[in-house]
Amino acid sequence: MSITLADARVVTPEGVHEGWITIEDGRFTHIGQGQAPRDGHSLGGRYVVPGFVDIHTHGGAGGSFPSGDQEEARRVAAFHAGHGTTTIMASLVTASLADIARATALLADLCDDGLLAGIHFEGPYIARARCGAHDPALLRDPSAGELSELLKAGRGHVRMLTIAPELPGGLDTIRTAVSEGVIAALGHSDATYEQAIAGIEAGCTVATHLFNALPPLHHREPGPMAALLEDERVTVELINDGVHVHPAMLRLAASVAGRSRTALITDAMAATGMGDGTYRLGSMEVEVSGGVARLVEGGSIAGSTLTMDIAFRRAVLEVGLPVAEAAEMASLTPARVLGVDDRVGSISVGKDADLVVLDDDLTLHAVMRQGTWLESPPAGR
Incomplete structure (x- = not known):
């Protein structure tokens, strides 16, 4: 045709x-x-x-990838496709190793079918001080052996691991992930500048939702964000919903990292497209009010209710980026991260x-x- x-x-x-x-x-x-x-x-x-490529999504339309329910996952993918995301990776959250393995095995079937572009482990190897909406009771020190066992459940479809490199075993686990073909992403971390550099040298090439769940920039203690922004090997994710990151900070990140190293993401959770109310993100209860998702206990921001069409539109109209630059950030740059830019990401x-x-x-x-x-x-x- x-x-x-x-x-x-x-x-x-x-x-x-x-x-x-x-x-x-x-x-x-x-x-x-x-x-x-x-x-x-x-x-x-x-x-x-070009069709949008979202490398960090937990759910939408009332469904959730971490549940491991295949019908929910199909509903999530269809919802985001309706908002322009033609390539999507399923992001899990911190859970027990058994629950992560179960969800991974079920989602791998949908990767086989071409519905999903891969699976992202966001946790459990993250810092307690920066765990955000992840259940602190289920956090673990990184283990290369554990990770290798979890990857078996994914049958080659686990594409990304978010990890705090400063944790005991962090650097070895990063090296194992990379050797297994998994993208190592530095995030939910309390690393110093030097510890972040060590993580990058070990193999981290993505910054999980830059500015969120990381120590703030400081002129005497630059922390991980300075290391991530200045290293040309690292692509930085940004949640452009006007809640997670101020437009000025997104402009700053884009000006430093450039369009080829800046990826717009949604970090969307089940409430996306559903309106205010109470929802779940993994084991955590989330209250959505005015479109902003926060943990019922503690009030931490818990993902977003963003879709990629809105993220793109905001990038142009509110952040002030040129259309072609915003398109690269929403499509080609994340496609490069996944290694699928030979098939998708640009017209x-x-x-x-x-x-x-x-x-x-x-x-x-x-x-x-x-x-x-x-x-x-x-x-x-």
């Missing part, structure tokens, strides 16, 4: 241009400027950006035809995944 999308503002890594796109058999085959050479479907001058000839059509005000109009138009976003949009 062939389709041409005409009269579009096509957003590529090189910029924004008036033009057209041809899609055949689920892939981009031609990208041109000006008037399309054949009749096509007019997009009325709307923006076309480029030969890649999967994953795209999002946006109106002039950057609100979502339509989503295509592998050449197929998806239905309108599910209820709760």
Whole structure:
């Protein structure tokens, strides 16, 4: 099947241009400027950006990846696809080793099916002082042996591990993760600047939701954030919901790390798209009020109710980033992190035809995944 999308503002890594796109058999085959050479479907001058790639998501539409329930996971993926996320990784939270292994094995089936791009262990190897919405009773010191056993449950689909490198066994566990093909992410950590550098040297290449669950920057004690921002090997995640990170701090991070090292994420939990109320994130009870999720006990921020279309829109309209730069942060940069940028992440000839059509005000109009138009976003949009 062939389709041409005409009269579009096509957003590529090189910029924004008036033009057209041809899609055949689920892939981009031609990208041109000006008037399309054949009749096509007019997009009325709307923006076309690459499908979003979210490397940190816990849930949505009332469903949760940490539950390990496959129907819930399918609902979460469908909900976020309706908001433009055409590639999604399932993030777990701190739990018992048995519960992590069980959820991992069930989610691995959905990775086999191509629904999920991988599994992310956010915990249990994180710092008690920076555990945020993770159950402190279930935290553990890192163990390379334990991790290897957990990875077996994932059958090669565990793609990322968030870890605090300063913990006993942290550096060895980072090295083991990397040797097993798992991305090591420094996060939920109380590391010093020097300890963070040691973690990066051991193999950490991602900063889990930069600025959140990390010591603040200080001019005499720079801490892990300075180490993460200045090292060109590290990609920094940012939750752009206006709650987790002030727009000025996102601008600062983007100016230091650049578009190729800054990845927008949602860190979305089950309440996303569902409205205020009481929900669960792993073993923890969460109260959502005014769209902000906080632990019932203690009040820590507990994930977000963000979707990637809103994160992208905020990046342009509120943070002030150029459209092409925001698109790279929401698509190509996280695709590079996952090592799937040869297939997704940009509107480029030969890649999967994953795209999002946006109106002039950057609100979502339509989503295509592998050449197929998806239905309108599910209820709760």
